[in-house]
Amino acid sequence: MGVQSRNPDGDTIVVTKSDDWYVAKDEDTGVASQGKTKSEALVNLAEALELAERPVPEEDDVEEESTAPWL
Numbered sequence: 001m002g003v004q005s006r007n008p009d010g011d012t013i014v015v016t017k018s019d020d021w022y023v024a025k026d027e028d029t030g031v032a033s034q035g036k037t038k039s040e041a042l043v044n045l046a047e048a049l050e051l052a053e054r055p056v057p058e059e060d061d062v063e064e065e066s067t068a069p070w071l
Contacts, residue, residue: 015041 012027015038022041025032026049033048035041 013042013045 011029013024014027015022015024017023021034021036022038023032023034024038024041024045026045029049029052031045031048031052033041033044035044
C-alpha cells in the first residue's frame with residue numbers, strides 16, 4: 001500500500017515500496033520515478049517532473065517520415 005500526500009501546489013503524490021525500491025508517482029501527470037530511499041524517490045520525481053514540463057524546441061522536431069517498419 002502506498003502513502004499519499006499533497007504537495008504545496010495541491011498535487012497528489014503516491015509513494016509505494018516494491019522490493020528494494022521506493023516508487024514516487026504524481027497522480028495528476030502520471031510521471032513516476034524511483035529510488036533506494038523515499039527521499040531519493042521524491043528527489044528523482046521532482047527532477048522527472050521538471051524535465052517533463054520542458055517544451056521540445058522546434059528545431060528538434062522530426063519532419064522526415066520514419067523508415068521504421070512498425071510506423
